[in-house]
Amino acid sequence: MSRVAITAAEVACALGDTLESSLARWRAGETGLTWSEGLLAGRIADRSLMKGRRYGTASNIAVEMAKSAVAKAGWTPEQTRGAWIFAASSRGNAAELLRANAHRRPHRRFSASNTLHSEIAAAVSIELGIRGPWQMVSNGCSAGLDALGMAWMALRSGVVSRALVVAVDLPLLPALLEDFRDTHLLASADLNDPLSPQTQGFHPGEAAVALTLELHGRGPSVDLYAANSDAYDSLVIPEDGAPLAELLAAFEKPDLICPHATGTPNHALAEMNALRTAYDQVPPLLLLKPFTGHTLGASGLLDIALISAAMGQGSVPGNLGGLSRAKGVSLNPPADRCRVLKIASGMGGHNAAVMLQL
Numbered sequence: 001m002s003r004v005a006i007t008a009a010e011v012a013c014a015l016g017d018t019l020e021s022s023l024a025r026w027r028a029g030e031t032g033l034t035w036s037e038g039l040l041a042g043r044i045a046d047r048s049l050m051k052g053r054r055y056g057t058a059s060n061i062a063v064e065m066a067k068s069a070v071a072k073a074g075w076t077p078e079q080t081r082g083a084w085i086f087a088a089s090s091r092g093n094a095a096e097l098l099r100a101n102a103h104r105r106p107h108r109r110f111s112a113s114n115t116l117h118s119e120i121a122a123a124v125s126i127e128l129g130i131r132g133p134w135q136m137v138s139n140g141c142s143a144g145l146d147a148l149g150m151a152w153m154a155l156r157s158g159v160v161s162r163a164l165v166v167a168v169d170l171p172l173l174p175a176l177l178e179d180f181r182d183t184h185l186l187a188s189a190d191l192n193d194p195l196s197p198q199t200q201g202f203h204p205g206e207a208a209v210a211l212t213l214e215l216h217g218r219g220p221s222v223d224l225y226a227a228n229s230d231a232y233d234s235l236v237i238p239e240d241g242a243p244l245a246e247l248l249a250a251f252e253k254p255d256l257i258c259p260h261a262t263g264t265p266n267h268a269l270a271e272m273n274a275l276r277t278a279y280d281q282v283p284p285l286l287l288l289k290p291f292t293g294h295t296l297g298a299s300g301l302l303d304i305a306l307i308s309a310a311m312g313q314g315s316v317p318g319n320l321g322g323l324s325r326a327k328g329v330s331l332n333p334p335a336d337r338c339r340v341l342k343i344a345s346g347m348g349g350h351n352a353a354v355m356l357q358l
Helices: 019-027 057-073 077-081 108-114 119-128 140-157 174-182 242-248 265-278 296-312
Strands: 004-013 033-036 039-042 084-088 134-137 162-169 207-215 221-229 256-258 340-346 350-357
Touching: 004 019, 004 057, 004 140, 004 296, 019 296, 057 119, 057 162, 057 207, 084 119, 084 140, 084 296, 108 119, 119 134, 119 162, 134 140, 140 162, 140 207, 140 221, 140 296, 140 340, 140 350, 162 296, 207 296, 221 242, 242 265, 242 340, 242 350, 265 340, 296 340, 296 350
Parallel strands: 084 134, 084 162, 256 340
Antiparallel strands: 004 207, 004 221, 033 039, 162 207, 221 350, 340 350
16 A cells, blocks of 8 residues: 655744744643734744745745745655645635735735735745646635645555645734624634633634655655535534534544634534544544634644644644543543544535544
């Protein structure tokens, strides 16, 4: 069986502007969420990563993450040239669409291309000299995990031996936040506890992620990807969690689950119902959004990058202190190396899951 490995990764998120700094804060048990203008959210500290006159803000930071990941992987120019790109975002270059991008000093000549979701993938291709095909996935909050899964399928099929997977979302824009408030999804208080009975919504976060996948490479492996849809509602998921439970049946029981766990009341109920349906005893849970905020379409790939890097170091750090847990479900990750199942769900009812193993 062909083994597909994650050989390198780079991230910028609320925890840090690099993968290494983000892992250090996670291991220290520190949240990256901060208060600003009445909102508890996850912000990327280094704003220079988003600046540039040719590309949009999301495209610029995607390029920076991609360059770093490829350098860490040690790809030669020829290996880079032949790779495939799978990019993902929920809101793409929304700042450019909303004309909220003055800080990057945009050049008006590129206004049309700046508003394309696919500019993210195109910019990575152009700036890294990648001549393999690129694809742009926009499946809401499951986009990053789906991009990883599609890259995994491409490598398993034998049509390519290397793939670069990129995901970015920068949702801290007044117009987008107002939309989330109107939809009653955004948290209206400072409670940062996704499974609490008092949870009211999600805390948004910025993130950009890139990782390299290689056939027969060294590193944590992607063992299986699967996806399905609820066919239920454009905003909420069925409270019984039945479609997600059906998806989880495709996987062997993991040692640890990193759920989507956004913090919305509907999702907290539905996802736990799905887990209880799928397993007689729900495996321990790892909740990463209390550290990073909900980074929308980048969230699945961000969690994968953090977890796979931690696995490569020998152990997965624990949860943020003081979190609520569901009855009979542990929030204590196994101390030894383990199989981890990552779950993501997108607005409109699209579910994705990936199994990781060292």
